[in-house]
Amino acid sequence: MAKFPQRGPGGQPPSRRRxxxxxxxxxxxxxxTAWEAQAQWYDQRQGEAGDDFHSQxxxxxxxxxxxxxxxxxxxxxxxxxxxxxxxxxSHEIRSIGIDAAPSxxxxxRERAGALEEHRLGDAHRMLADQLVxxxxxxxxxxxxxLQDLDPLDKVLRGCAHVVRPGGRLVIVLTHPCFHLPKxxxxxxxxxxxxxxxxxxxxALPRRIPIKTFPGRSSSASSSSYHRPLAMYLNAxxxxxxxxxxxxxxxxxxxxxxxxxxxxxxAAHREFPVFLLLTAQRLExxxxxxxx
Ligand SMILES: C[S@@+](CC[C@H](N)C(=O)[O-])C[C@H]1O[C@@H](n2cnc3c(N)ncnc32)[C@H](O)[C@@H]1O
Numbered sequence: 001m002a003k004f005p006q007r008g009p010g011g012q013p014p015s016r017r018r019x020x021x022x023x024x025x026x027x028x029x030x031x032x033t034a035w036e037a038q039a040q041w042y043d044q045r046q047g048e049a050g051d052d053f054h055s056q057x058x059x060x061x062x063x064x065x066x067x068x069x070x071x072x073x074x075x076x077x078x079x080x081x082x083x084x085x086x087x088x089x090s091h092e093i094r095s096i097g098i099d100a101a102p103s104x105x106x107x108x109r110e111r112a113g114a115l116e117e118h119r120l121g122d123a124h125r126m127l128a129d130q131l132v133x134x135x136x137x138x139x140x141x142x143x144x145x146l147q148d149l150d151p152l153d154k155v156l157r158g159c160a161h162v163v164r165p166g167g168r169l170v171i172v173l174t175h176p177c178f179h180l181p182k183x184x185x186x187x188x189x190x191x192x193x194x195x196x197x198x199x200x201x202x203a204l205p206r207r208i209p210i211k212t213f214p215g216r217s218s219s220a221s222s223s224s225y226h227r228p229l230a231m232y233l234n235a236x237x238x239x240x241x242x243x244x245x246x247x248x249x250x251x252x253x254x255x256x257x258x259x260x261x262x263x264x265x266a267a268h269r270e271f272p273v274f275l276l277l278t279a280q281r282l283e284x285x286x287x288x289x290x291x
Contacts, residue, residue, distance in 0.1 A: 034222030035148075038212045039103035043081045048111060050083040056252045058172055058274060059087045062141055065170045065245065065278040068093050072138040075162050077123050077155065078145030082108025085116040098123060098131055123149060126158030135164045142171045144274075150207070150225050152232070156239035165283035169241055173232070175248065175275040180226050181208045186267070188260065195260065195267035203228050232277065241279035248272035 035042070049055050062084060068074055070092035076084045079097030081104050088095045097118040099105050108118045121131040123145070140159040149155050159169050178184065183200040205227045212221060236243055251268045254261075 035101040039101045043107040046081050046083045057249050062170050066139045068139050075137040075140040077142045089115040124154045132162040137163050139168045152235040160240040163281045167281050169279045171277045173275050175272045178271050195263045236279050240282050242282050243279045245278035247276040249274040
C-alpha cells in the first residue's frame, strides 16, 4: 500500500509527528462519514444534471468512453447523487450506483427512473459484501472519486469482479500531473504576459486533509490522495485492467474579460483539469482478494 506523507500549508514538509499520523492508513469508514457531512452541499451543487464541469465536460466524455449500448448495465462506483446514472438513463442505459454516503444514495433514489438502481455500500468492500453480482455489468465508471479512496487495490478489483470480461472501466480524476491540492498555483509572468502553472511536488504520493467548509473552524474534514500517474496505471494492471485509452479534459470556462483574459484562455486550453482513463477488463481476471 502506498505511503502518503502529508504536506503542510504552503507545501512545507510536515513535522515528524504529523508525518507519522499521515502515513497511518485511513480506515475507509472515515472517508464515508466525511462525505455524509457534505452530502447536502454536494447534492445541491450537482442537482439534476450536474454542475457545468459535469454536464459539459465530464459526463459526455464518460459516456463516449464507456461505449455501452441501450439496455446494457453500468456500475457507477461512488455515484454521489446519481448524476451519471441519470445521464446514462437518458440514453436508455441501465446503471447500478454504489455510494457510502446514505444521504447521497437517498438523493439519488429520489430522482431515479426505472433504469437506475442505487445501493448503499463501501467501494472497498464490493467483493466482501457482495454488493453486485460477479460479471453482471457491461462496464463500470469511477467519476471523481478514486483520488478520495485509499487503498486503490480493493476498489479496482471489486470493479473487475462485477464487470464482464472485455467490459470497460472509465475513471475520471482531477489530473494528477497538474492538480495537487494545496500544492498547485496559477502564476502571472508579467514580462511574457503569460499565465503559468506552478507545482510544488509530484512524484511523492501524499494524503491531503480537506476541510469540508474551509471558513468554519469546526468543519468536518475528508482526505484526498495525490498519486503520481504511474501508481494509477500500475494499480489498474494489478487489478486485471488493461488501459486502452485516455482523454485529458481542458476546462470549457473562459477568461475573466480583464487585462489577462486572453492569457487565461490560453492557460485553460493548455492545462487539462481532468484525466480520463479507459481500461478494459482482461480475461481471465486476476484472482480477487477477499476483505
Ligand atoms: C466527488 S464525489 C463524486 C460523486 C459522483 N461520482 C459524481 O461524479 O458526482 C465522491 C463520492 O465518493 C463517495 N465515496 C467516498 N468514499 C467512498 C467509499 N469508500 N465507498 C463508496 N463511496 C465512497 C462519496 O460519498 C461521494 O459521493
